[in-house]
Amino acid sequence: MSSSGSGEPLYWVGARRLAHAFPPLEHALDDPNGLIAIGGDLSPSRLLDAYARGIFPWFNAGQPILWWSPDPRAVTTPGAARISRSLAKRLRRATYRISFDAAFAAVIAACAAPGPGRVGTWITPAMHDAYCALHARGYAHSVECWHGRELVGGLYGVALGQVFFGESMFSRAPDASKVAFVNLHAWLLTWGYTLIDCQLPTAHLATLGVQPLARAAFEQRLRAALDASPAAIAWRQEPAR
Numbered sequence: 001m002s003s004s005g006s007g008e009p010l011y012w013v014g015a016r017r018l019a020h021a022f023p024p025l026e027h028a029l030d031d032p033n034g035l036i037a038i039g040g041d042l043s044p045s046r047l048l049d050a051y052a053r054g055i056f057p058w059f060n061a062g063q064p065i066l067w068w069s070p071d072p073r074a075v076t077t078p079g080a081a082r083i084s085r086s087l088a089k090r091l092r093r094a095t096y097r098i099s100f101d102a103a104f105a106a107v108i109a110a111c112a113a114p115g116p117g118r119v120g121t122w123i124t125p126a127m128h129d130a131y132c133a134l135h136a137r138g139y140a141h142s143v144e145c146w147h148g149r150e151l152v153g154g155l156y157g158v159a160l161g162q163v164f165f166g167e168s169m170f171s172r173a174p175d176a177s178k179v180a181f182v183n184l185h186a187w188l189l190t191w192g193y194t195l196i197d198c199q200l201p202t203a204h205l206a207t208l209g210v211q212p213l214a215r216a217a218f219e220q221r222l223r224a225a226l227d228a229s230p231a232a233i234a235w236r237q238e239p240a241r
Contacts, residue, residue, distance in 0.1 A: 013040030013067070021046060022053050025069045025219055034070030034215075041065070042130035044137055051158050051165050054215075054222050056199060061124045071215035074198040074205055078164075078188035081181065082209030090175050091182065096153070097146040098183045101235045104135045107142040107154040111168040123168065131167070134158060141235050143180040145173075153177045155184065161226035162194040181208055192230040195221055 011023045021040060028036040036055060040046055042065065050056060050067060059066040083091070108131055112123035134140035139160065145153035153176025155169035164184070171177035188196065198205050201212045213221070 011037040013037050013046075013065070021049055022055055022067065025054055025215055028069045028071065028215075034068040035066060036069050037067040038064050040067070042126055044130075044133050044139070047130060047134060047158070048139065048160070051160055052226060054219055056165065056167075057127070058122055058199075059124075060122055068199075069215060070200055072201060072212035073215055073218040074201040074210050075213045075218060075221070076185075076196045076198065076208075076210045078185050078193045078196060080209055081185040082207065083182060084207070087175055087178055087182070091179065095147065096173075096176060096179050098180065099144045099146065100187070101135075101141050103144050103151060103154075104140070104142040104156065105132055106151055107144060107156050107170070108132065108168075110151065110154065110170045110172070111156065113170070131156065131158075143184050145171075145176040145180040147173055147176075154180050159193075159230075162192060162228050162230055163197060163222060163225045164188055164193055164195070165197045166199070178208065193225075194228070195225045197222075 011027060013021050022037055025036065028034050042057065047057070053069075054073075055067050055069045057065055058068050105128075108123065108128055112128060131140045135142075140156060140158050141164075142156040143154050144151055150172075152173035153169070153171040155166060155177060157164055157166040159165070169177040169181065185196070196210075197218075198210045201210070
């Protein structure tokens with residue numbers, strides 16, 4: 001059995017242990033970075049419990065469910081998006097129209113679709129169904145980017161307290177996913193959110209102002225943000241920006 005960074009055995013999620021399904025974050029492995037538990041299910045209750053603890057599922061088809069809490073964590077603050085000159089120009093041109101929760105299933109399907117340099121996807125049919133179930137319960141949300149009537153970009157994630165946990169994004173037109181991300185920033189700031197979790201640091205996210213944060217510091221910010229409620233919860237009702 002694998003050992004975590006603290007020397008403890010890797011945790012197997014018991015299907016009947018929903019209330020205490022996950023260990024403390026410091027039990028996560030150092031290699032692979034952040035693997036903290038295996039197994040369980042993708043029920044709405046399980047997923048919400050995981051997110052509230054700073055844990056998310058990420059696994060490929062044919063694998064058991066793998067749960068992660070990497071160190072460092074990729075985060076940003078609503079309103080702090082980094083906007084390049086070219087992106088600012090596109091935003092001023094209003095090339096795309098933005099909506100919220102107008103096409104959740106289409107967004108997650110587009111995120112799962114093969115793309116350049118991507119043979120497979122971690123968004124399995126089970127993951128798709130699980131997040132659609134969360135969306136139906138009002139916890140998972142999407143941002144859509146439209147060119148005319150065509151869906152050309154977007155993203156989806158989970159909202160709890162004052163935190164938005166970003167899951168995945170896609171783009172079929174220049175800067176479409178970036179436009180969706182910047183609009184998400186602006187509206188989350190308006191709605192009173194205080195933290196955006198982007199899971200794993202990447203070079204692409206860094207260009208948008210996403211920064212690495214030590215897991216212990218992330219856990220502190222997460223707890224504070226979950227203890228508070230957004231100033232407003234609008235999503236579908238909010239007019240497109």
